[in-house]
Amino acid sequence: MEWLVFAYLLVGSSFAVSVYDPCGDHGSLAQGDGFTIGFAFWSGGSLDDWKGLQPCNYEDRLELTSQHVFTGVFRPKVDTMTVLHGSRQDQDLIFAQQPNATIMSVVAYQGNNSLAVRSYPRFIRRFDTGDTTGTGYVAALTLIARLDKGKLDYLQWHDMGCGECGGDKASTCVDVGDDQRACATSEEECDLLNPEDTGDPETRCQLSIYVAFSGTDKYSTPLTSAAQIESLNDFSATSFYSSSSETASDTID
Numbered sequence: 207m208e209w210l211v212f213a214y215l216l217v218g219s220s221f222a223v224s225v226y227d228p229c230g231d232h233g234s235l236a237q238g239d240g241f242t243i244g245f246a247f248w249s250g251g252s253l254d255d256w257k258g259l260q261p262c263n264y265e266d267r268l269e270l271t272s273q274h275v276f277t278g279v280f281r282p283k284v285d286t287m288t289v290l291h292g293s294r295q296d297q298d299l300i301f302a303q304q305p306n307a308t309i310m311s312v313v314a315y316q317g318n319n320s321l322a323v324r325s326y327p328r329f330i331r332r333f334d335t336g337d338t339t340g341t342g343y344v345a346a347l348t349l350i351a352r353l354d355k356g357k358l359d360y361l362q363w364h365d366m367g368c369g370e371c372g373g374d375k376a377s378t379c380v381d382v383g384d385d386q387r388a389c390a391t392s393e394e395e396c397d398l399l400n401p402e403d404t405g406d407p408e409t410r411c412q413l414s415i416y417v418a419f420s421g422t423d424k425y426s427t428p429l430t431s432a433a434q435i436e437s438l439n440d441f442s443a444t445s446f447y448s449s450s451s452e453t454a455s456d457t458i459d
Contacts, residue, residue, distance in 0.1 A: 228279055228316045229262035234356030234424035237285045241351065243361075244315050245278045245290070245415065246270065247300050247330070250307035253383050256327040262318040274303035284353070285419045285429045294412035301331060308334035311383075312413070314349055314361045325349065325361040328382045330413045333393055340380035342390030347382070348416040350432045356424030364435050377410070 228244035
């Protein structure tokens with residue numbers, strides 16, 4: 207398993223090196239090739255707000271930029287299970303773009319025009335609802351990228367559920383969208399922590415995203431890393447990061 211960190215920037219920003227542009231043409235990919243993917247974070251953005259917005263489309267970028275939507279870009283290897291891990295400081299700064307926000311959501315995306323692929327949105331922070339949907343900082347989401355002969359076909363969130371959330375009384379079970387649920391750390395617990403801390407339980411107050419692959423590469427070789435996702439169901443999201451203290455060193459532009 208590989209850990210990657212990423213920098214956040216406004217959705218309208220461009221990259222000097224096209225290989226790191228999730229909106230570029232990345233061709234057909236083989237196992238082990240780099241796979242550039244973007245994640246757009248919307249403070250105050252509900253699931254309905256995303257509608258059909260695609261961060262790689264020019265007009266949609268203008269709309270998202272006006273809403274202070276930020277994107278994180280990273281480049282795992284095809285068919286390697288990878289963890290995208292940002293920092294709480296950066297995520298707090300994104301959340302603060304809308305002072306009265308009580309929610310924050312995210313989508314994954316790649317490509318443009320007829321090749322544009324975007325996931326459904328998911329909540330990653332919820333402080334606006336009652337006990338039926340839960341509140342708090344979502345600790346982990348899991349995304350499966352399906353390739354068809356090396357071309358991205360779709361991006362699908364995998365429902366990890368909540369289990370016992372590590373048996374931690376500070377954790378709650380949150381509705382993240384489309385009847386999927388995830389473990390989250392309570393707002394009260396995270397408010398007691400120093401955002402500059404890097405150890406557990408600080409990692410439970412910021413989002414990490416597992417990415418795995420299914421389908422076939424450009425040589426029609428089956429991709430198998432998505433099968434590892436099922437094994438993660440044996441563990442709670444809050445226990446995934448207790449052995450890791452990695453955080454992103456880059457900050458928002």
